[in-house]
Amino acid sequence: MPVSISPMHATPHVERTPGPRLVAVPPTAKPAAAGAASPRAARRSYGDAIAIAASCLLPLAVTAWGWSYYAAPLAGRLRHPLHSLLRPSGPVGLGLGVLGLALFLFMWLYPFRKTVKWLAWTGPLGAWMRVHVVAGLAIPVIVAVHAGWRFEGLIGMGYLSMFVVSLSGIVGRYLYVHIPRSRNGLEMSMEEVGGERRALITDIAAASGLVPAEVERRLAVDPRPYAGLDPARTLWRMLRDDLSRGRMLSELQRELAKPQPGRSPIGRPQLRETMRLARREMALSQQVRMLEATRRVFGFWHVAHRPFAITALIAVLIHVAVAVVVGGIGLPIGR
């Protein structure tokens, strides 16, 4: 019996039994398809991955092209034919340095946009976060090429801080996406999460032919509490839960793809849609369960992230001031 995904969640064969936790869909509930797991969100993720690859491509291409220069010992570099071009104060090296500095300073606009509400006209917080991530991952590569892949002295310390900030950003981002958010990047209220989950359960039931209570049972996540776990254990548990969610989803997909007595197998597009909704529902229910623990660890993360970011900022500002004042580096305007 083929089932269709109705926008009103009302296919006649779906038995609307009130489940133990999530019951009828209120008329105001946001359609699940509009949630953060929409195809548009998937396209955004691909777009981000392409942007990260593209922004690292230029410095990596320069590194590959000038490898004989970068691999040479310091004394050998001075006599290398590419020295005038690739040295940190040469056209390519300096160009990448200026680009890295511009992106690094740009990184500080994210906390500014977050706190200063009237800057909302500059775009949703979620979009700012995405640009922050792309720039934050590209900066260490761009700056490393500017520095000729050498990290010594004060600026070496600054680079290390920047690298730590960038690496820790990956952990921060992992925690950030474990807090339920709407498309604009703002945290969802429990009411909004409940509304979206109810809509998801009904949509999954409509698409899969299972009754809502059965959908809930199949998608139930590990009920063990996160309370009392230290930050490292919390992160470890989050990782494990994410992996086991993936396994449960694969199992469900295999089961739904098989013909069942009294139900014809689900077609491919419908199966894909069901799995997308199921993935979102499981993620949301797990995020709600561990919200308190995630917020706690995210709080620690903020405290650890900030001093490294500030150290990197101070080192970068000193480095630029020294390069301009003592090294005589200036913009080649009017020369």
Ligand code: HEM
């Ligand atoms: C040079 C690199 C980077 C710098 C200088 C930087 C700087 C900052 C600063 C100053 C904040 C605000 C901290 C606070 O409010 O306490 C922040 C927040 C954040 N950054 Fe970065 N960052 C960098 C790279 C990254 C990367 C690579 C990622 C992710 C892969 C990332 C993810 C985040 C996240 C998730 C937040 C918290 C957002 C929130 O709570 O709303 N950052 N970053």
